[in-house]
Each structure stands twice: as structure tokens, then as C-alpha cells.
Amino acid sequence: MIKNNYSLKNIFLLGSIFGGSLVFSQTKVTGTVEDVNGPVANATVNVKGTNITTITDPDGIYELVIDTGKYSIVVSKEGELSKEQSLDVIDQNEISLNFILEPIAVDQETNLNEVVLVGSRAKGRTQLDSTTPVDIIDIKDITKDVGQVSLNQILNYVAPSFSSNTQVISDGTDHIDPASLRGLGPDQVLVLINGKRRHTTSLININGAFGKGSVGTDLNAIPTAAIKRIEILRDGAAAQYGSDAIAGVINIVLEDSTDKLLANISYGGNLSRNAENSFDGETFQANVNYGAKVGTKGGFVNFSGSYDKREPFNRQKEFTGTIFTDYNRPDLYPNPTGVDITDAELARRGESRSDYVSRIGQSKNEGGALFFNSLFPVSDKAEVYAFGGLNYRLGESAAFRRQPSQLTQTVQTIFPNGYLPLIQTNNYDRSLAVGIRGEIDNWKVDFSNTYGNNTIDFTAKNTVNASMLASSPTSFEAGGYRFTQNTTNLDFSRFFDDILAGINVAFGAEYRFERYQIVAGEEASYTNYGKARQIGTNADGTPIYIADPKGDVNTLFAANGSAIAGGAQAFPGFLPENAVNATRNSVAAYLDTEFNFTKNWLVAAAGRYENYSDFGSTINGKLSTRYKIGNYVLRAAASTGFRAPSLHQMYFSATSSVFQDGVISNSGTFTNDSREAQLLGIPKLKQETSKSVSAGATANWGKFKLSIDGYFIRIDNRIIYTGAFTGSNSSTASDQDKEIYQLLEQANATSARFFANAINTETKGLDIVLTYQDRLGRGKLRGDLSATFSKTNVVGGVHASELLKGKESTYFDRSSKIYLESAVPRTKINLSLNYTLDKWNVYLRNVYFGPVDGATNVVEDAQVFTGKVVTDLSFGYAFNKNISLTIGANNLLDVYPDKTHLGSLRGAGGYFVYSRTGQQFGTGGRFAFARLAINL
Known part of the structure; x- marks a missing residue:
């Protein structure tokens, strides 16, 4: 280890x-x-x-x-x-x-460390002078003081409007953490690298977690060693940058230093009262960055590399459900009836309930990344640039343990004591951007092409296909996802200093191509070999059957008389029918202008036209202004925006194990053009549209800097992942319900889910950022106080299809509403203090994570998890200019979220001591770490 x-x-x-x-x-x-x-x-x-x-x-x-x-x-x-x-x-x-x-x-x-690139195509503006709020995060400064090593977790503790947590029992989402800005969805924030659109992941989040039904960008695929700073634009910007920018934009600026070798190694783990053997979840990371000058005109090549390894941890203490029934011991109970004999059997074996737990905490991950950033001047007025990288992560997450009492899902000769299914993900990420920019007749011109691809392949391990009985393998190739995005941009901009107090004009065009693929798994990963269909009858009237995995007759039964399940347990493979190779393209044109009417008054206006090959066109605009009054700035903005439905939402289909309200079941997801969708009247997807307004003020009092911004965002036709619809084969069922039941049987599923434009929402919020910097004694003190207060509400009714009138509570169920409104903190307050004296550095941070709700459809199990304060403390010492050491602890006081009640939030087996659906800051407890940094 x-x-x-x-x-x-x-x-x-x-x-x-x-x-x-x-x-x-x-x-x-x-x-x-x-x-x-x-x-x-x-x-x-x-x-x-x-x-x-x-x-x-x-x-x-x-x-x-x-x-x-x-x-x-x-x-x-x-x-x-x-x-x-x-x-x-x-x-x-x-x-x-x-x-x-x-x-x-x-x-x-202007302090160059405060100049922002995002939000304006004019020459760089400072944070306090921009027309909309922008946070700047110096990654090098942050990472030297804190124990978090992944980008999502770093931002979760630094940027109040940003939320992200490691997920639990969520298949691939265990390895790609959903991220939120201003409480909106992971797919409503646009990510740029060096100002160029970053591709999303190929994974769609369909399990019980915040951001259910969305497709986000995998920020953890970008090594922190490659990042110079991060700019977070907290305002709608679809009119400037296109789809997804409803909540805002995250721009990652890559490192461009030269003649420096920067390296660090970090090691830490959960030194916590709830940790296994008092120390678990060990994390190791090694980073290196080096840049070299190219020529004498400012050219450079900067390389970064990282290696990460994260061990899993478990917070379930014991399994409280049924482990053994009398069917497991026919030698002692020759006439079994399904009676629970767990306690007696454990006593006979000398075991305890803690020997039969699942892994509820953190998945295992190991991988590395290589990134580069480069610039090559080719003349006095032109330069070629390129950047990109490779990332590979091997993940291993656990599903719910299958107990010996689950007769239809176990094979006693292979796993006599049940088994813990494991889902392995091979996650490949690659990107490359190449461009040339220069000046032609006083116009700045930038022509670029950005390519990105994400590939995820799944392997179900330590599991069985119960319908294969004793011949079942224990590992299955379950298939995977592919997503490719290629974006070509041509941008022009010019500043006219002889009109008014200066006018900046920018315009350009974009062409984007996207491809989404699902690759089928091996046959044994999805097939139920206990199915048959009737082809006739014998002379005596008995039916004649032939084996058929798509048949509607079960031929294999467990000892309790229930039909044996097929496919790889915990993660059935993708069927050939699920396989898809879908493409689309879009073209866009924009105009972005900024008018400096006076030295103090700026008005900016932007408009964008975008046309998608699969659903049509949209036009959006933005108007913003800023007025300086001495050391103060007043600013406001209004915009319309949109988010195109992702190809994943349009073409994803699969069967997966879903845990909902204490029950594990196979739920099928079907496309909007499927027969199932037609039977239920589910319409085709269209874009989400938004309207947003914001207003704020900034102040620069020298040592103190303050910004306050309020906002309102209305989103119509939000795409949701519906609740589970079930059919019926009862004699009194309608023809529609009978057909749905048969279709679900063929898909090895018991329920059906879809993506649909189903609701409208309104989000209101306030962001406050205050910084202070001064001398204190012989040292230097910096303090940062920031807070966000936001609230999202569903407004109006559910846009259910005519055929589903009366079933709105299934179309958009209670748990989905909670995930959208209150499953992440609506209030977050961050106070950090950094004091430097000679070779010493002390960093103290307190973060308040506000209350959240646990997502459940059972009203009696509703629970609010109260707000908590998490304290981080670290000490740094520079031995000399080359070597420094930092030791410290995140969550120094070993704070945990409230425990769940004993209802369905915890599950019938006592799975979730802490909520998996209402997430604040994780369940690792105190994390102690040390980091050694080398600067040559």
C-alpha cells in the first residue's frame, strides 16, 4: 500500500x-x-x-x-x-x-496578478474593474498550503460559489465529480482552457447524486502543476461564449514560466476517529513543471506532469439487513420459508455483521497526466501557440454487496459468502489546441482549432452472471463511452482609441463538431441465459420452449422460487441495442463590443447566433455596464442564454442498478425516439433557455478590497432525468402497460427513465468577497472573507406529456426536486488567513458549509443536515530558496456531517451512516498531510 x-x-x-x-x-x-x-x-x-x-x-x-x-x-x-x-x-x-x-x-x-482574460475581449481588466464578477485563484499559492490535490476539491474549499464532492456508489460518477457554480447543474457552466472551449466527459450521471442527468467537464483531468491561475466568471455568458455558460465560465490559464523546475510531492490520509485502523484513504501525488525559452522573442515551451494515487475508504460500520436465511442452510432447515437466521449463523461462524459491509466512502483511483503549453513567435506581429495534454486514470468503485441471502443474484459455488462487486473504469482523456494569432491592419486576429476526446471503458469485477450458474466468470467487459469534440474559431478584435474614450470591437465565428458513442459489452455481461420463448405446443398441450435471452419466459429459479437474474450484477454491460454512434455540428457567429463613453463609464454589448444540426438555431444577447466613482465601481448586466441538450442526453440508453429509497433495482434508460418513449409520449429534447440579471459594486480601499454582487437567473425547459415508470403484466393492466412491461423485460429492466424538458427554475443569490493585505509585525498578513447565498426553486408545474397527466410525481419526483434545489449547500462562507514571516508561513482557513437536504421520495424519511464549519491549518517552512516543507490538516477538528436517520436514506442494510444524496464536504474526516516542494 x-x-x-x-x-x-x-x-x-x-x-x-x-x-x-x-x-x-x-x-x-x-x-x-x-x-x-x-x-x-x-x-x-x-x-x-x-x-x-x-x-x-x-x-x-x-x-x-x-x-x-x-x-x-x-x-x-x-x-x-x-x-x-x-x-x-x-x-x-x-x-x-x-x-x-x-x-x-x-x-x-493595474496589478498584473488581478488582470482577467475571461468576460471581456478588450485589453485585460482587473477583477474590480470588470462589468461582471470574476474570481482569480492562484493555484501555486493555494496548493502550497492545503492538503487537497484534485482541482475539484481545491475549488470546493476556495471558491464559495463552486460546489463539488466525491460521490458514493454512483458507478462512473465515483471517479468524475459533478461540479456546480451558483447551485446550477454541472452542464450549465462552461470550462475554457487558455480561453478555448474544453470538451466534456463522455460520462452521463444517471445515479443518485447531485447533477443527476447531466454531463459535466472533468476538471480533475487537468493536473494542478499545469495551471497558473483559474478565473471564475460568475455571470451568464452564453452570448459571448456559447452553450453551457448559463451559470458562468471557468477559464483555466496554463503555466507559462521558463527556466524553472517546480516539483512537489504530497502524501496524506484520513487520521480520523471513523477511519479504518485510525488511518485510511491514503493519497499520494507527485507534480513536476519545467519551462524553456524558445528563441529571443518571448517563445517558450512549458511541460507539466503528475502522478496520483488514492486509496479507498469505507464508512459503513456494519450491515443491518438480512445476510442469511434458512434457504442458505438446507442442512439445518430442510423446509425453508425465508426466515432470517443471520444472528444465529454469524454466531455459529464466529463472524460479525461488520464482515459483510459494502464500501461506502471513497473509490480507488490511480493515474497520471502530461500537459504542455507553448508559444512560438514567427514574426514581429504573429505567433503560433499550442497546448494540450493526456490524462489516464484507472478507477475502482464498489457497488452494493450481494449477500448470501440474495439467492437470485449469487452463485453459491463461486461466492458462498456473497461478494462485493467492483466497477473498474479506464478513463482516457486527450486534448490539443493549435492556433495562430497576430495583427493585420491594426486588427488582432486569432485562428485556432481545439480537439478533445474522452473515453471510458467499464469492467465489472468480482461479480457473477447468476443465470450462467457455476460456469459464470467473475469479470466482464461491460463496454463504454466515447465523446469527441472539435472546435474551430476565427476571432477578430480592435481597440479604437480615437472614438469616445475608446471602443473595442470583437467579432468572430465558430464551427463545432461532436461525436458520442456507446460501445456494447461482451455477451455474458448483459445476457440472461435463463430466458426462453414459446414456439408451440406438444400433442399433449405442453408448451415448447427454446432458449432466447429476449424471451418472456423464465426457466431458471432460485431455491425460493424467484427467477434468477441475468447480466453482470451491479453493472450490466451495454446491449448491442444500446450501441450508438451519433454526431452533430453547430455554427456560430458573434459580435462583442465595449464602449468607453468616458474614462469612468463603460457599456458592453454582445450578441450571438448559433445553429445546431439536430434542433435548430438560437439568438442570445448580453448588455453590461460599469461606472467608476473614485475608489468605487458600480456594475450591472442582463443577458439571455441557452444550453443545447448534450448528445449524451439525446442518445444514451442502458440498464443500470439504481438504489432508490432503500431498494436496489435494474432501471432502463431509453432514448426519446424509442418505442418506450413513444408509448409514454416523451417528446424530443430541445434547448434550455435562460434570462439573467446581476448588479453589484466593488471598492478598493488599498488594504481592503470588496465586491458585492446579486443575481437572478430564470431557466426554462430545464432537462431532467425522469423518475422510474413501470409497466404491468397483470390481467387488468392496459395494453400500454403490458407492452411497456414486455419491453422492459427484454431490456433486463424493471423500470424506464428518460430525459425530458420538464421544468422551469429560478435562482437568486448574493456573492460577497472581501480581501485584506497588510504588514503585521515583521511579517505579511493576507485575509480573505467570501460568502455565497443562493436559492434555486422549481416554478410552475411539470411539463408532463399528455399520456402521463396525473403522473407528474413520477415524471419529476421528489428526490429529483431536492437534488436540484437543496442537495448542495445554498450558503457557503470562507475565511482564510495567511501569515508569512521570514521562512515561516501559517495558513488557517474556516469554511462554513450550509445545510442541505437528503434526496428521498419517502416524506417520512426527509432529513435536513445542519451546517458545519470545517477548519484547515498548515505550517510551511522554507529551508532555502529551493526547498520548502508544509505539514497540516484539512478538517483539523475531525468534523462529520449529521448522521442519517434509520429510514431509506440509510437503506435497509444500514449502508449510509452519512448521506450520499445531500453532500456538503465529504465523510473522510480529518486529513493529515505533508508536502515537499522543490524550486530550482
Whole structure:
């Protein structure tokens, strides 16, 4: 196991070896910092790229102690231009280095770390000057202090409007965490990399989890080592960037540094009261990044690599349901009736209920990624760029354990004590963007092509096809998904500085091609070999049967008289009928303008036309404005938007095991052009449409910076994943119900689900962000307080088909409504404090995750899980400019969500001690970690 190979002791030992070998000769650097008024007190003096920092005394004097080597010393002071000087330390005892600062001019107030690329096609604007709210997250600063290593989890604790949690017993969704912005769906936020559209995953989330029925972008496929910063635009932007941008846009800016080798290794695990053997869920990650200059005109190539390994953990303590019945012991009970003999049998065996648990907690994952980012000037006014990467992850999640008492799903000669089915995912992700940009007659031109592909293949392991009896294998290739997206863009922009106070005009076109595929599994993964159909009768009137997996007659029965199940238990393979190879294309044209009527007043307007080959066209627009009043900015925006139904939602079909209200059943998902959909009147899918307005204000008081933004989003015709419709073969059933029943039988399913434009919703919210930065004693303090308050409600009735009038509660059931409205925190507050003193760094963060509801259709089992505060604390020490070490703990106080009641939220077997449907911050408990960073 990882913890044997990568122990904390080994990491500390490695740090001591490196640190001891490099700290052998130190030099004192002293000097004064002055400006036009004389000595500057409380100026920050930093050794660039390290935590070595000090401040000047009242006489402007500072002192640093550093090792031999080459450095850059940076001096900064609020209201003054930062100054940087190079320093080559070669065995001197003391060096003098003085600085003279200059005041910032009005047009030099922009801090380059605050310039944002998303939300505007004009020259870069700062966070506080943009017409809509944008968060900037410096990944390097964040990852050095926190224990989270995956991008989704990092953002969940840093960005209040962002929510994501690792899922439980959700098949492939256990490995691709659904992510939300402003409480909306995973498919209502657009992800860009370097401003170019990122492809979505090939997986559609159809199990019991937030974002049910949606297709999101796999952020965890992007290694943190490859990321320079992340920009989160918290406003509707479909008119600017196209489909999916209803909630906002996440733009990931890749690392572009050169002549630096950045590497780190992290190890941690759950050091928690509920952990198995007091320590579980071990996580190891190794990252490396290196960039090299190309030519002398600013060209570069930057490479990143990562390796991740995550061990599983389990939070189910014991199975409380039936493990053995008298059918399991015919030697003791020759006339069985199905009586529960669990306690007596466990006592006889010397076992306990904890020996028969499932794995309810975290899936296993292992993989790596390679990314690159590059730029090649080809002339004074043109440059070629390229970026992309590869990611592979091997995942293993557990399904619900099949107990010996489940006679129709077990084969006693293979698994006499039942078994824990495992679902293995081979997740491949690849992307490549290539473009050329330059200037033609004062117009900036950018022509690019972006390719992305995600492939997921499933293997059902440690399971059986019970209808094959003793000849059943225990591993099945179950098939998989493929999704490909290719986007070509041509963009033009120009700034006219001689009209008004400046006008920026941008326009362009986009062509996008998409392909979605489902690959069938091997025959044994989906076939029920106990089925037959009648072809006639004998002379005596007895029926004549022939074996037929699609037949309606069962021929194999368990000891209790129930028909034996077919297909791989827990994850039946995709049928040949499920296989699909669907494509579509879209074309778009946009116009994006910004009018600076005065130096303080900006008005921006954008319009976009988009046409899809499979459902038609849409036109959307956005109008926003910003007005500066001294240190204050007032801003507002209004827009219309849309989200095209994904190819997955249009063409996905499969049979899967679904746990709903304490019951496990095989549920079939059918396309909207299927016979099942026609029988129920399910219409074809169309786009979701939205209207949104926002208004806010920002303030820059030097040490304090504040932004407050409120918003309202109305979405019509939201696509939902329906509840389960069942047919009937009773003598009194209608012809429609009988046909539905027969079709479900052929699909090895007991119920049918669909995708449908079924509801309208309204979302209201308020985001607040306050930052503070100043000197405290000899060190530097930064504080960040941010909060989000949001609420989504379904408005109006369910858009059920005429044939399903009266069944609206199934069309859009209670649990689906909870998933959409309140299964993730509607309130989240984050307070983080970072204090740096010389070589030391202390990071303290408290995050309040508001209350959530557990999704259930049983009113008696309804439960609200109260809000909790999670505390993170870490300590960092820089041995020198090359080596630093951070140790700490996420969830320091070992806080857990409320426990579930004993109803269906927990399940008849006591599966979910903590809710799987209402998720706040996970169930790992305290996570202790150490990280060693190398900067050469």
C-alpha cells in the first residue's frame, strides 16, 4: 500500500537530506528602501519564488539571510511601483542592496496578478474593474498550503460559489465529480482552457447524486502543476461564449514560466476517529513543471506532469439487513420459508455483521497526466501557440454487496459468502489546441482549432452472471463511452482609441463538431441465459420452449422460487441495442463590443447566433455596464442564454442498478425516439433557455478590497432525468402497460427513465468577497472573507406529456426536486488567513458549509443536515530558496456531517451512516498531510 512506500517519515527524512545539503553557506543582505519622501517603513522585501520575506523598519532598513545562489529581490509597498533587482550571492558574509520606489501613476494601478482574460475581449481588466464578477485563484499559492490535490476539491474549499464532492456508489460518477457554480447543474457552466472551449466527459450521471442527468467537464483531468491561475466568471455568458455558460465560465490559464523546475510531492490520509485502523484513504501525488525559452522573442515551451494515487475508504460500520436465511442452510432447515437466521449463523461462524459491509466512502483511483503549453513567435506581429495534454486514470468503485441471502443474484459455488462487486473504469482523456494569432491592419486576429476526446471503458469485477450458474466468470467487459469534440474559431478584435474614450470591437465565428458513442459489452455481461420463448405446443398441450435471452419466459429459479437474474450484477454491460454512434455540428457567429463613453463609464454589448444540426438555431444577447466613482465601481448586466441538450442526453440508453429509497433495482434508460418513449409520449429534447440579471459594486480601499454582487437567473425547459415508470403484466393492466412491461423485460429492466424538458427554475443569490493585505509585525498578513447565498426553486408545474397527466410525481419526483434545489449547500462562507514571516508561513482557513437536504421520495424519511464549519491549518517552512516543507490538516477538528436517520436514506442494510444524496464536504474526516516542494 502507499502508506508503506510513502510514509510521512520518509518525506520528512527527504526534506532533511535536501535541506541539510543545501543550507551550508548563508549571506546577510541589508539595505534601505526610500521614495521621494525619504525612508519607506513597512515595505515588503521578498526573495522572489520563496517564502523568505521581511519588512522595512521605520528607517526603511531591512535585513535578509539567504544562501549562495542567484536571486531576484522584490520590494513592494501599497501606492508605490514594485521594484526588482537581481542578486548573485557567492560566499559573501554581507551584501548591501538599496531600493528607490516611485509612486504609482493613475494609469499604472493595474496589478498584473488581478488582470482577467475571461468576460471581456478588450485589453485585460482587473477583477474590480470588470462589468461582471470574476474570481482569480492562484493555484501555486493555494496548493502550497492545503492538503487537497484534485482541482475539484481545491475549488470546493476556495471558491464559495463552486460546489463539488466525491460521490458514493454512483458507478462512473465515483471517479468524475459533478461540479456546480451558483447551485446550477454541472452542464450549465462552461470550462475554457487558455480561453478555448474544453470538451466534456463522455460520462452521463444517471445515479443518485447531485447533477443527476447531466454531463459535466472533468476538471480533475487537468493536473494542478499545469495551471497558473483559474478565473471564475460568475455571470451568464452564453452570448459571448456559447452553450453551457448559463451559470458562468471557468477559464483555466496554463503555466507559462521558463527556466524553472517546480516539483512537489504530497502524501496524506484520513487520521480520523471513523477511519479504518485510525488511518485510511491514503493519497499520494507527485507534480513536476519545467519551462524553456524558445528563441529571443518571448517563445517558450512549458511541460507539466503528475502522478496520483488514492486509496479507498469505507464508512459503513456494519450491515443491518438480512445476510442469511434458512434457504442458505438446507442442512439445518430442510423446509425453508425465508426466515432470517443471520444472528444465529454469524454466531455459529464466529463472524460479525461488520464482515459483510459494502464500501461506502471513497473509490480507488490511480493515474497520471502530461500537459504542455507553448508559444512560438514567427514574426514581429504573429505567433503560433499550442497546448494540450493526456490524462489516464484507472478507477475502482464498489457497488452494493450481494449477500448470501440474495439467492437470485449469487452463485453459491463461486461466492458462498456473497461478494462485493467492483466497477473498474479506464478513463482516457486527450486534448490539443493549435492556433495562430497576430495583427493585420491594426486588427488582432486569432485562428485556432481545439480537439478533445474522452473515453471510458467499464469492467465489472468480482461479480457473477447468476443465470450462467457455476460456469459464470467473475469479470466482464461491460463496454463504454466515447465523446469527441472539435472546435474551430476565427476571432477578430480592435481597440479604437480615437472614438469616445475608446471602443473595442470583437467579432468572430465558430464551427463545432461532436461525436458520442456507446460501445456494447461482451455477451455474458448483459445476457440472461435463463430466458426462453414459446414456439408451440406438444400433442399433449405442453408448451415448447427454446432458449432466447429476449424471451418472456423464465426457466431458471432460485431455491425460493424467484427467477434468477441475468447480466453482470451491479453493472450490466451495454446491449448491442444500446450501441450508438451519433454526431452533430453547430455554427456560430458573434459580435462583442465595449464602449468607453468616458474614462469612468463603460457599456458592453454582445450578441450571438448559433445553429445546431439536430434542433435548430438560437439568438442570445448580453448588455453590461460599469461606472467608476473614485475608489468605487458600480456594475450591472442582463443577458439571455441557452444550453443545447448534450448528445449524451439525446442518445444514451442502458440498464443500470439504481438504489432508490432503500431498494436496489435494474432501471432502463431509453432514448426519446424509442418505442418506450413513444408509448409514454416523451417528446424530443430541445434547448434550455435562460434570462439573467446581476448588479453589484466593488471598492478598493488599498488594504481592503470588496465586491458585492446579486443575481437572478430564470431557466426554462430545464432537462431532467425522469423518475422510474413501470409497466404491468397483470390481467387488468392496459395494453400500454403490458407492452411497456414486455419491453422492459427484454431490456433486463424493471423500470424506464428518460430525459425530458420538464421544468422551469429560478435562482437568486448574493456573492460577497472581501480581501485584506497588510504588514503585521515583521511579517505579511493576507485575509480573505467570501460568502455565497443562493436559492434555486422549481416554478410552475411539470411539463408532463399528455399520456402521463396525473403522473407528474413520477415524471419529476421528489428526490429529483431536492437534488436540484437543496442537495448542495445554498450558503457557503470562507475565511482564510495567511501569515508569512521570514521562512515561516501559517495558513488557517474556516469554511462554513450550509445545510442541505437528503434526496428521498419517502416524506417520512426527509432529513435536513445542519451546517458545519470545517477548519484547515498548515505550517510551511522554507529551508532555502529551493526547498520548502508544509505539514497540516484539512478538517483539523475531525468534523462529520449529521448522521442519517434509520429510514431509506440509510437503506435497509444500514449502508449510509452519512448521506450520499445531500453532500456538503465529504465523510473522510480529518486529513493529515505533508508536502515537499522543490524550486530550482
